[in-house]
Amino acid sequence: GAGVSQSPSNKVTEKGKDVELRCDPISGHTALYWYRQSLGQGLEFLIYFQGNSAPDKSGLPSDRFSAERTGGSVSTLTIQRTQQEDSAVYLCASSLGVVNKPQHFGDGTRLSIL
Amino acid sequence: GQQVMQIPQYQHVQEGEDFTTYCNSSTTLSNIQWYKQRPGGHPVFLIQLVKSGEVKKQKRLTFQFGEAKKNSSLHITATQTTDVGTYFCAGPSKAAGNKLTFGGGTRVLVKP
Numbered sequence: 001g002a003g004v005s006q007s008p009s010n011k012v013t014e015k016g017k018d019v020e021l022r023c024d025p026i027s028g029h030t031a032l033y034w035y036r037q038s039l040g041q042g043l044e045f046l047i048y049f050q051g052n053s054a055p056d057k058s059g060l061p062s063d064r065f066s067a068e069r070t071g072g073s074v075s076t077l078t079i080q081r082t083q084q085e086d087s088a089v090y091l092c093a094s095s096l097g098v099v100n101k102p103q104h105f106g107d108g109t110r111l112s113i114l
Numbered sequence: 115g116q117q118v119m120q121i122p123q124y125q126h127v128q129e130g131e132d133f134t135t136y137c138n139s140s141t142t143l144s145n146i147q148w149y150k151q152r153p154g155g156h157p158v159f160l161i162q163l164v165k166s167g168e169v170k171k172q173k174r175l176t177f178q179f180g181e182a183k184k185n186s187s188l189h190i191t192a193t194q195t196t197d198v199g200t201y202f203c204a205g206p207s208k209a210a211g212n213k214l215t216f217g218g219g220t221r222v223l224v225k226p
Binding site for chain 2 (some may be wrong): 058
């Protein structure tokens with residue numbers, strides 16, 4: 001597609017449920033990033049992929065968070081047993097490579113935990 | 115690890131005035147990138163600076179990379195309401211495989 005596509009755009013779920021967020025990067029972009037942004041706050045790095053491997057998982061807040069990328073394209077961020085503090089906008093970005101390449105962001109998924 | 119700090123955190127500007135926001139890194143950077151996030155939107159890449167002392171302009175926006183390649187600035191002249199948003203700088207972290215580390219952003223509010 002023309003840009004980074006994220007789905008769903010909005011997700012409301014009950015505390016304790018699992019959620020899956022999807023990111024479809026720009027075609028040909030080998031690097032893919034996940035960030036979390038709370039209202040009025042900065043970008044919190046979660047994880048990035050180079051191809052299908054994740055060299056840096058240091059930003060994942062807890063073992064309830066996991067992510068995978070298959071076929072060097074689509075990535076899924078899974079949050080298990082959601083808690084209210086997980087409420088935020090989850091942004092995905094992709095780039096042609098990791099080094100010295102600008103990141104292109106999707107519109108994000110707004111996650112609300114009731 | 116590498117830290118990227120931005121000041122000020124908030125900038126209230128009268129329409130028509132100029133202002134500057136600053137970005138400082140704890141380590142030397144090979145390059146620095148700037149992004150703009152409009153309210154309710156996602157960050158959008160603005161520019162990348164690579165050379166020591168480099169200055170680039172985009173209309174009313176002037177970006178500068180410091181001589182020591184550890185700091186950068188964004189200067190906006192004749193601020194307009196369309197300049198409202200959060201401006202992020204980002205630099206690669208050698209310790210993290212050159213992954214970009216983002217600063218906390220400067221939130222710009224324009225008073226008409």
